[in-house]
Amino acid sequence: MKKMISTTLLLAFTFSAIGQTTEEDAIRVTLEAYLNGSSHSDMEQITSAFYPEADLFLSKKDQELWILSPQEYAELFKNREKGKFNGRVGKILAIDHQNTIATAKASIEIPSRNMTFIDLFLLKKLNGEWKIISKAATLMDQ
Template identity: 30%
Template sequence: MKTFLLIAFMLWNLQGIKAQNKITMENQEDIAAITNAIENNYLKGIYEGDVRILGSIFYPGTLVYGDIKGQPYFKTVDLYLDGVKNRQSPKDSGKPFKGEILDIRVVNSIAVAEINVKMYDFYYRDFLSFHKINGKWLIVNKMLTDLSQ
């Protein structure tokens, strides 16, 4: 009986490993695509102040929420991009800039990315909600907070 239970437990464990690997394999492609979009569109666009690159990752009508220096922050993506367009870019400022992806979680066609951004004299934590639309991962909501305090 002990042998039977041991074999049953081992088979059950192997099935769990296969299912876990399958989920990971399916998500690896999506995580790679989101990572690429964050690095080559979101962070690059912010760093260079290039609203064409930055805007390409946002779904039209996206909302941006958060707080900066303890004050509520709310903009539409169009107002956010206009602000990026009309400020000195971090690249041109000569001040340090660093973007770091902390986590990406994917479930079916939605995902959330957590990112640290050091820009000017600020440290931001961004939470970006993505949706895969027509095969492309786009930001559909941005939340941010200022960690500099």
């Protein structure tokens, strides 16, 4: 009986972990679309990661708060060659999710300009798909 309870608990834990991994993987797909799109100047890939009405709260020299829509943000890459690596290196640092909401943190390094940004994301699962509903970014002191 004791072995059966242990086995049941182990299976429950395993299925729970698998479920969480699946959701985390789905969140990673969304974040990677943004990171890869912004690293390769792919406007469609960038916007695909966002809820269309999301707000992006960004850092800009001499401006305390710079707010853009996903489309406005993607347009910052329009004069660069689509698909060509542009020097931005993105890395997911953390993901936390509960049911249909998630938070995430990523670093964006631009070595050629000696710049590192930290991005914080708020995500929501909408119609079975994870979307970034808000993003805030800050430029780290160099």
